Amino acid sequence: MDGLATDIAVLGGGLAGSLIALALAKLRPDLRVVVIERGERLGGNHVWSFFATDLPSGGTALVEPLIAARWDDYEVRFPKVRRHLRTPYHSITSTRLDAVVRAALPAAAVLSGCDIAHVAANRVTLGDGRTIDAGAVIDARGSAGLPHMVGGWQKFLGQLIRTATPHGLERPIVMDGTVEQHDGYRFVYCLPFSANEVFVEDTYYADGPEVNAPLLRDRIGAYCTAAGWQVAEILGEESGVLPVVGSGDWAAFRAGHESPGIALAGVRAGLLHPLTGYSFPSALAFALDLARQDDVSGSALAAWSQGWAARHWRAGGFYRMLTKMLFAAAAPDLRYLVLQRFYRLDCALIERFYAGESTLFDRLRILTGKPPVPFFTAVATVLGQPALNPLGPPLPAA
Numbered sequence: 001m002d003g004l005a006t007d008i009a010v011l012g013g014g015l016a017g018s019l020i021a022l023a024l025a026k027l028r029p030d031l032r033v034v035v036i037e038r039g040e041r042l043g044g045n046h047v048w049s050f051f052a053t054d055l056p057s058g059g060t061a062l063v064e065p066l067i068a069a070r071w072d073d074y075e076v077r078f079p080k081v082r083r084h085l086r087t088p089y090h091s092i093t094s095t096r097l098d099a100v101v102r103a104a105l106p107a108a109a110v111l112s113g114c115d116i117a118h119v120a121a122n123r124v125t126l127g128d129g130r131t132i133d134a135g136a137v138i139d140a141r142g143s144a145g146l147p148h149m150v151g152g153w154q155k156f157l158g159q160l161i162r163t164a165t166p167h168g169l170e171r172p173i174v175m176d177g178t179v180e181q182h183d184g185y186r187f188v189y190c191l192p193f194s195a196n197e198v199f200v201e202d203t204y205y206a207d208g209p210e211v212n213a214p215l216l217r218d219r220i221g222a223y224c225t226a227a228g229w230q231v232a233e234i235l236g237e238e239s240g241v242l243p244v245v246g247s248g249d250w251a252a253f254r255a256g257h258e259s260p261g262i263a264l265a266g267v268r269a270g271l272l273h274p275l276t277g278y279s280f281p282s283a284l285a286f287a288l289d290l291a292r293q294d295d296v297s298g299s300a301l302a303a304w305s306q307g308w309a310a311r312h313w314r315a316g317g318f319y320r321m322l323t324k325m326l327f328a329a330a331a332p333d334l335r336y337l338v339l340q341r342f343y344r345l346d347c348a349l350i351e352r353f354y355a356g357e358s359t360l361f362d363r364l365r366i367l368t369g370k371p372p373v374p375f376f377t378a379v380a381t382v383l384g385q386p387a388l389n390p391l392g393p394p395l396p397a398a
């Protein structure tokens with residue numbers, strides 16, 4: 001294997017790296033691609049969910065084989081708003097991602113269980129000393145935190161539960177904000193995977209990243225009891241702490257991650273929705289755009305990816321402002337009012353919001369009307385430099 005040569009080396013076979021490999025396999029079969037992943041399975045052990053309307057043009061065909069569960073609609077619940085929205089919601093699993101990417105590439109193109117030790121513009125050295133010469137290197141090794149940025153955290157613990165009898169939940173509850181509020185904005189998220197299987201996640205938009213796992217497990221148990229669901233078995237559990245970005249020094253962030261001639265991708269490139277912390281829509285759009293580039297040399301892709309990420313950062317300004325309002329203008333136990341008001345708005349506006357494509361009119365609509373937080377506090381927060389929390393040191397491992 002020493003001296004293996006490839007056109008494109010993708011570092012990290014997580015969400016972004018796997019989507020890039022898949023897009024290249026489908027749209028640029030003329031290119032040799034190698035994906036290098038530390039874990040045995042591409043994508044680790046994850047479920048990623050998204051709205052069908054998050055998909056960029058050309059994304060549906062690529063993503064279709066990855067979808068493990070799909071629903072035609074979803075609900076949200078708040079003390080004064082209960083709404084049924086007809087936007088399809090989908091989940092993809094790492095098991096599928098791994099299988100689909102491996103099927104799309106030659107067997108030798110997926111180097112799983114391989115640690116990357118050293119990276120240069122056209123050469124990658126693995127932990128065991130093997131080297132790979134590449135026309136271009138794309139670094140999608142995830143984030144080691146977002147130093148140079150401030151905001152808050154979306155933290156959660158979820159359990160896949162087998163209920164003793166059918167739970168009766170027909171569609172996802174993307175936010176159940178009727179629960180008692182603790183530690184910022186708290187809501188429960190439910191995905192009914194089958195008649196007797198429901199994923200229940202206790203989630204917080206909080207100032208700090210600490211997750212008290214035993215407490216959250218108790219709260220999930222209490223939520224199930226209140227819903228009339230008898231827990232027969234806990235089939236799995238996941239926990240995450242995602243940064244929610246209020247503002248930051250983009251140039252300093254990029255300078256901390258960038259190396260000459262290497263393209264960055266995924267959350268390592270800062271490609272995440274500032275207010276939800278989700279990265280699937282931008283990872284997919286980036287992968288498709290990358291596969292459409294004529295010049296796939298290392299220097300060309302590095303420059304191109306830098307421009308892509310800078311545009312993404314600029315486009316996120318509105319969502320960062322909303323993060324500031326959520327975290328700095330609303331008292332923690334009243335943050336749910338911001339979301340309750342948001343979910344009274346038009347369904348298409350909500351879809352564009354999650355896709356990161358809010359129009360000027362959407363923005364005005366989100367900000368006008370009866371304010372959910374005191375008006376003058378909100379204006380002062382947006383215009384000033386509110387005291388938000390630093391998003392480094394490094395995030396806890398996913």
Ligand SMILES: Cc1cc2nc3c(=O)[nH]c(=O)nc-3n(C[C@H](O)[C@H](O)[C@H](O)COP(=O)(O)OP(=O)(O)OC[C@H]3O[C@@H](n4cnc5c(N)ncnc54)[C@H](O)[C@@H]3O)c2cc1C
Nearest residue numbers: 012014015016038048049116142240266267278279280398
């Ligand atoms: C529990 C959880 C649930 C989430 N759910 C959603 C969701 O539903 N929808 C959504 O859009 N977002 C979700 N997110 C947020 C975000 O989309 C994910 O974190 C996403 O996986 C980020 O993609 P990425 O490819 O940038 O990083 P990752 O998926 O973390 O991939 C990075 C990969 O690089 C590998 N790697 C790192 N260093 C090395 C090395 N030295 N050598 C070899 N390999 C290396 C890692 O093993 C990893 O597989 C979730 C996050 C968490 C933690």
